[in-house]
Amino acid sequence: MKVSRNKVVVTILAGVVLVLFLATVAGLFYYREMIRKLGEVREEVFNEYPRLYAYIADDPDSQLSNRIYKEISEYAVEHDCYVEMTGQNLSSSYSKADRMNIAISSKVDGIILEGDDSEETARLVDKATANGIPVVTVLTDCQTSSRKSFVGLNNYSLGSEYGDQLAAIGEEQKKYPLTALILLDRDDGNADDIIHAAIQQAVVGRSVSFTSAIVDTSSPFTSEESIMNIIDGIDKMPDVIICLNDRTTESAIQCVVEKNLVGKTTILGYYSSDTILKAIDRGSVYATFTIETKTVARQCVNALNEYNNTGFVSEYNPANYIMINRDNVADYEPEDKDEG
Amino acid sequence: MKANFFANMKISRKLVAVFLATSIIAMGVNIFIYLNLNIALDKINQVFSSNISLNELSDNLNQIHAGLTGYLETKGTDDLELYYASTQSMNTLMKDLNDTVTDNSVKLSERDIRNMLETYLATADEAIQAKRGRNIDEYTTKYNECTRIKDYLNTYIYSVNNEQFRTNSNNYNALVNSLRYTEIMSMLIFAVASVMNILLIIILTNTITRPLTRLSAKADEISQGSPENVEPLEVISDDEVGKVTRAFNEMLASIKDYIARIRTQLITQSEMKEKNLLMETHLKDAQLKYLQSQINPHFLFNTLNAGAQLAMMEGADRTVEYIRNMADFFRYNVKKNSETVKLSEEIELVDSYMYILNVRFAGEMLFEKDIDESLLNVMVPSMIIQPLVENSIKYGIKDLEPGEGKITLSVYREGDNCCIRVSDNGIGTDEDIIEKIMSNEKKPSETRGVGITNVMERLDLHYNNREVFEIKSKKNEGTHVTIKIPLEDGNV
Numbered sequence: 073m074k075v076s077r078n079k080v081v082v083t084i085l086a087g088v089v090l091v092l093f094l095a096t097v098a099g100l101f102y103y104r105e106m107i108r109k110l111g112e113v114r115e116e117v118f119n120e121y122p123r124l125y126a127y128i129a130d131d132p133d134s135q136l137s138n139r140i141y142k143e144i145s146e147y148a149v150e151h152d153c154y155v156e157m158t159g160q161n162l163s164s165s166y167s168k169a170d171r172m173n174i175a176i177s178s179k180v181d182g183i184i185l186e187g188d189d190s191e192e193t194a195r196l197v198d199k200a201t202a203n204g205i206p207v208v209t210v211l212t213d214c215q216t217s218s219r220k221s222f223v224g225l226n227n228y229s230l231g232s233e234y235g236d237q238l239a240a241i242g243e244e245q246k247k248y249p250l251t252a253l254i255l256l257d258r259d260d261g262n263a264d265d266i267i268h269a270a271i272q273q274a275v276v277g278r279s280v281s282f283t284s285a286i287v288d289t290s291s292p293f294t295s296e297e298s299i300m301n302i303i304d305g306i307d308k309m310p311d312v313i314i315c316l317n318d319r320t321t322e323s324a325i326q327c328v329v330e331k332n333l334v335g336k337t338t339i340l341g342y343y344s345s346d347t348i349l350k351a352i353d354r355g356s357v358y359a360t361f362t363i364e365t366k367t368v369a370r371q372c373v374n375a376l377n378e379y380n381n382t383g384f385v386s387e388y389n390p391a392n393y394i395m396i397n398r399d400n401v402a403d404y405e406p407e408d409k410d411e412g
Numbered sequence: 413m414k415a416n417f418f419a420n421m422k423i424s425r426k427l428v429a430v431f432l433a434t435s436i437i438a439m440g441v442n443i444f445i446y447l448n449l450n451i452a453l454d455k456i457n458q459v460f461s462s463n464i465s466l467n468e469l470s471d472n473l474n475q476i477h478a479g480l481t482g483y484l485e486t487k488g489t490d491d492l493e494l495y496y497a498s499t500q501s502m503n504t505l506m507k508d509l510n511d512t513v514t515d516n517s518v519k520l521s522e523r524d525i526r527n528m529l530e531t532y533l534a535t536a537d538e539a540i541q542a543k544r545g546r547n548i549d550e551y552t553t554k555y556n557e558c559t560r561i562k563d564y565l566n567t568y569i570y571s572v573n574n575e576q577f578r579t580n581s582n583n584y585n586a587l588v589n590s591l592r593y594t595e596i597m598s599m600l601i602f603a604v605a606s607v608m609n610i611l612l613i614i615i616l617t618n619t620i621t622r623p624l625t626r627l628s629a630k631a632d633e634i635s636q637g638s639p640e641n642v643e644p645l646e647v648i649s650d651d652e653v654g655k656v657t658r659a660f661n662e663m664l665a666s667i668k669d670y671i672a673r674i675r676t677q678l679i680t681q682s683e684m685k686e687k688n689l690l691m692e693t694h695l696k697d698a699q700l701k702y703l704q705s706q707i708n709p710h711f712l713f714n715t716l717n718a719g720a721q722l723a724m725m726e727g728a729d730r731t732v733e734y735i736r737n738m739a740d741f742f743r744y745n746v747k748k749n750s751e752t753v754k755l756s757e758e759i760e761l762v763d764s765y766m767y768i769l770n771v772r773f774a775g776e777m778l779f780e781k782d783i784d785e786s787l788l789n790v791m792v793p794s795m796i797i798q799p800l801v802e803n804s805i806k807y808g809i810k811d812l813e814p815g816e817g818k819i820t821l822s823v824y825r826e827g828d829n830c831c832i833r834v835s836d837n838g839i840g841t842d843e844d845i846i847e848k849i850m851s852n853e854k855k856p857s858e859t860r861g862v863g864i865t866n867v868m869e870r871l872d873l874h875y876n877n878r879e880v881f882e883i884k885s886k887k888n889e890g891t892h893v894t895i896k897i898p899l900e901d902g903n904v
């Protein structure tokens with residue numbers, strides 16, 4: 073009896089030892105797995121693409137540029153190429169010319185450039201072309217250069233649209249003569265001139281008086297100060313302030329709110345940022361125009377791909393614009409939320 | 413099979429095996445954990461290696477540029493050497509850089525750096541060629557281009573370095589955190605392995621000591637008595653304990669065998685004792701018969717003498733009577749030789765004897781009887797009274813004047829005894845003779861005769877008790893001999 077009990081105890085102990093042994097072995101394997109996984113922390117998953125395009129914005133911090141870049145990136149990865157916003161995430165910020173140089177020396181397969189009329193830009197576009205890099209301009213053209221294609225709005229029709237809205241404000245307010253202040257961008261001389269002309273053309277025959285001022289957008293902080301100075305320097309507040317880009321629009325909104333001019337003046341803006349949409353809702357902005365970024369992005373990537381594949385591409389790809397006012401602002405609010 | 417193999421090992425080897433097994437397990441676990449921990453530490457060390465290589469890249473670039481600048485300034489050969497040496501090592505370093513387009517920002521930056529470096533090196537080469545061609549404008553432009561690209565490159569390297577440092581730091585933190593988990597894990601594994609080792613030692617030690625414990629328990633069992641009921645131990649192993657167990661079993665078997673032998677011996681001995689006793693009895697019986705046979709011829713001789721004398725003196729009637737008595741007497745002797753008889757028969761024998769004697773001695777002897785009739789049927793050994801009467805006559809009253817001698821036979825009850833007393837009024841017996849008779853020292857020839865000794869011995873054998881017999885005597889007043897027969901179921 074005593075022996076059999078002893079045997080039972082030994083058998084139980086042996087069972088426990090077996091279980092512990094298995095647990096140890098399993099533990100060691102699990103442990104090894106843990107150690108192996110330690111190394112995997114660093115290994116990131118990434119996709120490779122055959123082509124790299126550079127996106128060079130006029131102002132890399134501009135919301136519109138960022139939106140366009142986002143759309144281009146999303147569209148590009150679906151079409152076997154990757155778009156890099158040159159100069160982004162660097163320790164120092166570079167000028168557009170430097171970013172062009174970087175893009176050229178890092179041998180990208182194509183450049184999407186927010187063009188301008190400056191000679192330097194044209195020279196760099198030519199340099200890129202000389203290095204076998206096709207350049208597509210977006211939003212603003214660089215007509216004098218050897219760029220392969222332009223994707224953007226027809227500035228004249230945009231100006232006409234501005235004019236129509238100005239006329240509508242006049243009709244609404246029954247306030248003649250209507251005074252309008254056009255805030256022009258220092259860098260976008262040619263494009264802005266066309267818009268300016270188109271606006272004037274559109275309101276011919278109506279009692280509208282125009283004044284214009286140039287906003288200093290040379291650095292990220294100057295535009296708001298510049299607008300503040302312009303408004304401060306005006307004797308009589310204009311009935312309408314016309315802004316031709318997103319930063320100017322936002323700065324103008326800020327000035328109007330700060331100086332308590334809501335109701336005394338209204339803004340015709342550009343782009344559809346959160347701030348601008350809210351301002352429409354609150355009445356400080358009468359209407360805003362925005363480009364169809366998805367289309368623009370698609371056109372840019374397609375133009376470069378087409379050129380790289382065939383060596384030919386259409387020189388102009390017109391983009392559509394959308395007008396947002398109180399009537400349709402509700403439709404656009406959600407889209408802006410993810411801009412954050 | 414394995415268990416048997418272990419069981420059959422020597423104890424010393426078993427112990428070594430136990431400690432080796434547990435030590436190997438502990439060591440194996442330790443080495444495993446140590447090696448893997450080392451791998452983990454190596455991985456942690458590798459985390460910042462990308463930063464280090466980027467810094468090397470930056471240093472190398474600055475050296476190339478210094479060489480380029482120096483050569484363009486002074487056309488110095490040292491500078492050119494520095495330029496070429498650095499370019500060569502740069503070409504090696506560049507190979508480690510990614511050259512594909514990816515959506516990983518660091519990898520993409522690496523590609524940009526690589527391409528920019530290529531551009532830089534190409535431009536620098538052009539500048540050096542221009543310097544050799546003394547084309548000042550050309551090499552100045554190229555140099556400016558190089559400076560610009562170098563500036564971009566430094567920014568890129570710095571940024572990527574920063575970015576990588578941030579990622580690496582995150583990785584480092586993640587690694588260190590997971591390392592903490594692995595530490596806990598390794599502690600757990602080690603604890604489990606230790607518990608397992610302890611249990612293993614307990615089991616294996618138990619395997620070694622269990623047979624010993626069983627053996628000592630058996631030994632205890634034996635020491636408590638009755639080893640014949642103890643079963644032999646089962647021999648489990650073939651080690652030292654197994655051998656001891658086997659020897660123990662053999663010892664147990666021989667103890668059992670020994671006990672059995674002793675038991676048989678005892679039985680034989682007691683049987684022999686019994687036989688001896690029986691033989692002794694038979695011997696005594698034979699002796700008795702011999703003694704009885706000694707009496708008869710002696711008596712027969714005397715009586716026949718007397719018969720002859722009587723025949724000569726008288727007529728036939730009395731002779732007839734005499735011979736009848738004598739015949740009775742002999743018949744009795746022949747018939748009742750060694751068995752017990754009724755007291756009445758003994759008395760009849762004495763009557764016959766006295767008749768014969770009175771015939772012989774011409775009625776000179778007085779014979780009186782005082783008998784308790786109720787005791788006549790008491791069984792007594794035969795031939796016990798007549799020898800006493802004969803003795804009384806021979807040593808007591810033979811020398812008295814004719815007609816004075818008197819023999820009295822009394823049979824009476826005294827307590828649980830039937831007393832038979834033969835008294836005479838003769839000369840009596842000396843004290844020391846009585847003592848000698850009673851202590852059986854006296855030979856028959858020296859005593860009051862064969863008769864009394866024989867009677868005493870027979871009574872002794874029959875009753876195992878000397879006190880049955882009693883002799884009392886006073887000088888010149890006669891002798892009283894008393895036999896006390898115990899009244900028991902057997903003899904009534």
